[in-house]
Amino acid sequence: MSSVEQAGHLPGLPDEAIGRRIVEHRAWGETVAVALPSLSEDQARALCGHVRTRARETLRRMETARIVEAIDRASACLLDRAHPLRRKAETLLPVVTGYDRETVRLGLTSYLKTFRRPQLLRFLAEDFSNPGVLDGFQPAVKGGFVRARGPDLLLHVWAGNVPALPLWSLVAGLLVKAGTIGKLASAEPLTAGWFARLIGEADPELGECLAVTWWKGGEGGPEAVFLAQAECVMAYGGNDTLAALRAKVPVTTRFLPHGHRIGFAMIAREALNSRRAGPLARLAAHDIVRYEQQGCYAPQMLFVERGGPVAPDEFARHLAHELAALASRHPRRRLDPGEASSIAAWRSVHEMRALDGGAVLLGDPADPWSVVLLDPATGLSPSGLNRSVAVVAVDALSDVPALVAPHRAYLQSAGIAAAPATLFRLAEDLAAVGVTRISAIGRMTAPEAGWHHDGRFSLLDLVTMTEIEASAEAAAEGFAPYAD
Amino acid sequence: MISAAMAVARDGREVAVMSQTEIIGILLDFIGRPGATDAEFEALALRLFAYQFAHNAPYRRFAQQRGRTPLTVRRWRDIPAVPIKAFKDLTLSCCPPDDAERVFMTSGTTGSGRGRSYHPTLAVYDASMLTGFAARIMRGRDTIRMGILFPDEAALPNSSLAHYLALAKDRFGTEDSAVFVGPGGLDLDALLTFLAEAETSGEPAALLGATYAFVPVMDALTERGRRFALPAGSFLFDTGGFKGQSREIEPDAFYDGLSDAFGVPREACLNMYGMTELSTQFYDDGNAVCPPVKSGPHWIRSRVVDPLTGVDVPEGETGVLVHHDLAHFNSVSAILTEDAGVIAPGGFRLLGRVEGSASRGCSVAVAEFLAAAQG
Numbered sequence: 078m079s080s081v082e083q084a085g086h087l088p089g090l091p092d093e094a095i096g097r098r099i100v101e102h103r104a105w106g107e108t109v110a111v112a113l114p115s116l117s118e119d120q121a122r123a124l125c126g127h128v129r130t131r132a133r134e135t136l137r138r139m140e141t142a143r144i145v146e147a148i149d150r151a152s153a154c155l156l157d158r159a160h161p162l163r164r165k166a167e168t169l170l171p172v173v174t175g176y177d178r179e180t181v182r183l184g185l186t187s188y189l190k191t192f193r194r195p196q197l198l199r200f201l202a203e204d205f206s207n208p209g210v211l212d213g214f215q216p217a218v219k220g221g222f223v224r225a226r227g228p229d230l231l232l233h234v235w236a237g238n239v240p241a242l243p244l245w246s247l248v249a250g251l252l253v254k255a256g257t258i259g260k261l262a263s264a265e266p267l268t269a270g271w272f273a274r275l276i277g278e279a280d281p282e283l284g285e286c287l288a289v290t291w292w293k294g295g296e297g298g299p300e301a302v303f304l305a306q307a308e309c310v311m312a313y314g315g316n317d318t319l320a321a322l323r324a325k326v327p328v329t330t331r332f333l334p335h336g337h338r339i340g341f342a343m344i345a346r347e348a349l350n351s352r353r354a355g356p357l358a359r360l361a362a363h364d365i366v367r368y369e370q371q372g373c374y375a376p377q378m379l380f381v382e383r384g385g386p387v388a389p390d391e392f393a394r395h396l397a398h399e400l401a402a403l404a405s406r407h408p409r410r411r412l413d414p415g416e417a418s419s420i421a422a423w424r425s426v427h428e429m430r431a432l433d434g435g436a437v438l439l440g441d442p443a444d445p446w447s448v449v450l451l452d453p454a455t456g457l458s459p460s461g462l463n464r465s466v467a468v469v470a471v472d473a474l475s476d477v478p479a480l481v482a483p484h485r486a487y488l489q490s491a492g493i494a495a496a497p498a499t500l501f502r503l504a505e506d507l508a509a510v511g512v513t514r515i516s517a518i519g520r521m522t523a524p525e526a527g528w529h530h531d532g533r534f535s536l537l538d539l540v541t542m543t544e545i546e547a548s549a550e551a552a553a554e555g556f557a558p559y560a561d
Numbered sequence: 562m563i564s565a566a567m568a569v570a571r572d573g574r575e576v577a578v579m580s581q582t583e584i585i586g587i588l589l590d591f592i593g594r595p596g597a598t599d600a601e602f603e604a605l606a607l608r609l610f611a612y613q614f615a616h617n618a619p620y621r622r623f624a625q626q627r628g629r630t631p632l633t634v635r636r637w638r639d640i641p642a643v644p645i646k647a648f649k650d651l652t653l654s655c656c657p658p659d660d661a662e663r664v665f666m667t668s669g670t671t672g673s674g675r676g677r678s679y680h681p682t683l684a685v686y687d688a689s690m691l692t693g694f695a696a697r698i699m700r701g702r703d704t705i706r707m708g709i710l711f712p713d714e715a716a717l718p719n720s721s722l723a724h725y726l727a728l729a730k731d732r733f734g735t736e737d738s739a740v741f742v743g744p745g746g747l748d749l750d751a752l753l754t755f756l757a758e759a760e761t762s763g764e765p766a767a768l769l770g771a772t773y774a775f776v777p778v779m780d781a782l783t784e785r786g787r788r789f790a791l792p793a794g795s796f797l798f799d800t801g802g803f804k805g806q807s808r809e810i811e812p813d814a815f816y817d818g819l820s821d822a823f824g825v826p827r828e829a830c831l832n833m834y835g836m837t838e839l840s841t842q843f844y845d846d847g848n849a850v851c852p853p854v855k856s857g858p859h860w861i862r863s864r865v866v867d868p869l870t871g872v873d874v875p876e877g878e879t880g881v882l883v884h885h886d887l888a889h890f891n892s893v894s895a896i897l898t899e900d901a902g903v904i905a906p907g908g909f910r911l912l913g914r915v916e917g918s919a920s921r922g923c924s925v926a927v928a929e930f931l932a933a934a935q936g
Contacts, residue, residue, distance in 0.1 A: 337925035371922025
């Protein structure tokens with residue numbers, strides 16, 4: 078076993094005083110030991126105090142442009158394949174998360190590309206017509222002046238093993254100048270800490286306003302301290318986790334939950350001719366293979382329209398073929414018994430359905446992928462994940478919004494392959510049932526810079542506006558030394 | 562009543578299908594006859610498979626889809642195991658469901674609906690339970706004073722555990738044994754009196770109940786600063802885990818807590834592992850070390866498989882438990898559980914549930930989706 082990788086970034090706390098909890102991750106025949114920080118309540122309190130104070134004293138006074146610059150430089154380091162941390166990421170993350178090396182490499186690059194200066198400026202412009210409100214009072218259209226401030230202490234509670242995913246909310250918090258503490262996800266406890274350290278190297282003052290730590294959820298102690306001290310809590314996880322957290326957050330604290338989601342795709346008959354169907358199946362297979370459908374934007378069901386030259390069952394076979402082909406370049410990691418059980422349970426449901434002729438299972442249980450063709454159509458339901466997907470034959474794509482509507486609370490991304498008029502017509506109906514993101518097939522797992530996660534404003538949701546109303550401004554004139 | 566029949570293979574081989582009466586007779590005999598050989602287990606397993614294949618239509622279709630029929634299967638390990646989830650979706654019974662003397666149902670705390678096991682008679686279930694309990698819990702003792710921490714059969718007529726504990730109390734409990742969970746919940750005062758009496762009497766006593774039922778008792782004792790020292794020979798019996806009915810406690814802390822509260826060594830803290838989808842239970846020989854090795858009697862066997870392929874995992878590796886319970890004759894004998902396990906000398910170690918493995922990312926997985934769909 079190689080050395081122990083220290084996770085997290087804890088400015089202001091003496092390193093030797095920090096307790097550590099060693100967790101071993103195994104995949105691809107290798108083992109990586111990660112030392113998670115484990116703070117006492119007093120240390121948690123001290124960390125909150127340090128970050129909050131430093132944020133007030135330095136971060137609040139920084140121009141947004143300086144923060145953008147630091148994030149850009151940190152991203153550049155992790156994009157540089159020769160940089161020691163990037164090399165470390167490419168070595169350790171496949172073992173920690175179980176994703177194959179190619180997936181990790183491509184995924185890291187694809188994410189980090191969205192945190193370069195131009196993309197960060199777009200991120201800001203997406204939420205603020207005048208990003209200057211983050212630096213000072215700006216004239217408001219309605220009159221008076223307005224300024225936006227992020228929370229003094231923003232707590233992120235991350236979850237999941239998709240590499241670098243926490244960077245989205247971490248970056249959002251920094252852009253609004255929030256003193257930031259993040260809780261690492263046990264399943265991917267490394268990238269956020271590395272990124273924080275790189276920020277600290279790029280801009281040491283900014284690095285002091287940002288901490289990345291860990292605690293065991295649901296056990297009081299430091300968790301209670303962090304939850305009590307934060308002004309805003311942004312949390313990721315399943316509904317049970319979120320409900321438990323929300324119950325512990327003071328009512329005056331803003332709580333921004335991001336629950337689990339289910340993605341699906343729709344393929345119109347005009348995309349199903351013999352020339353297009355194959356490439357489209359390949360793109361869909363990429364969406365399924367990348368991160369093994371663990372990301373909320375990944376498709377778990379594909380609704381395929383009847384009436385094109387390539388029928389839904391034929392498309393299902395194309396898809397099975399592409400998944401089989403991808404398995405050699407991007408092997409699926411060994412599933413743990415729980416994951417294998419999920420697929421087995423999903424397959425067995427469809428096996429039962431197949432007894433009545435309503436389903437056809439493609440592939441063998443031992444294959445590293447599963448495709449089931451459902452005809453007649455059924456409502457949206459999750460797959461067994463890890464490259465298991467249902468192809469649902471529908472008479473018309475306009476039937477789909479009704480099939481997904483009952484699950485509004487879980488909807489987010491939909492991939493669509495259709496002609497422009499159809500795309501916009503479907504988009505109206507999908508928006509009405511709660512879909513918040515529509516992408517091309519093949520781009521489902523790569524949201525573009527500045528996207529609205531779960532339909533929310535990534536930056537705007539974090540800030541509080543302070544307005545100087547026109548009356549105050551006008552009245553002030555009366556008290557000016559130059560007043561007549 | 563299901564009568565005997567004969568199925569004929571294309572090659573002219575005949576597979577006899579027993580009648581229900583024959584099955585029950587053979588099973589009662591098998592249960593009562595220790596030291597059955599592997600060959601005897603296999604032979605009876607195959608005959609039961611033929612019976613279940615003939616009379617349990619959903620199971621037949623399931624098996625056919627996997628290409629496993631009584632005419633192709635020659636080893637008990639090849640008999641297809643039904644995922645326990647199917648007990649919720651399908652009526653898995655050889656006899657018409659209305660003919661069942663008793664239907665045991667899962668508690669239905671998760672997922673869609675409640676899993677059902679139909680019992681045309683309880684004779685086999687009872688024989689299996691009593692024989693196993695005598696051997697593994699009573700261990701040569703005839704009776705013991707029992708306190709039961711679970712509602713009785715009248716309150717929970719569809720609970721296999723309520724029936725199980727009623728059998729235990731009626732057959733192995735002394736006259737002054739009692740149930741301490743009534744319509745109003747736990748009768749703590751009566752339980753404390755029971756424990757105090759047991760303590761002073763010097764006669765061994767036993768507390769039996771759901772794992773989660775012990776938690777409020779331990780909490781109450783801690784709160785009152787009360788500890789008991791039950792006489793030597795006393796034992797504690799828990800089963801089923803916490804099921805969200807109490808806070809979760811790590812096994813070592815739980816058994817330390819039990820041992821401390823009642824003055825019973827951890828070797829005498831016995832855990833039963835049973836399921837509504839079975840008619841036979843597994844036991845350990847105490848929880849001095851967790852997780853202990855669990856094992857069952859000669860009419861049940863377990864495998865550890867890759868749940869996806871159903872193939873046995875190499876020895877020593879973790880997989881999902883498949884149980885093959887000959888006593889569960891009217892439903893299906895081979896079930897694929899949602900419990901992780903690893904084969905160990907003399908049995909297996911239970912490593913917790915694998916059900917509803919959440920995604921590692923932010924994708925919604927089936928369990929959460931279903932839970933929400935039920936409101």
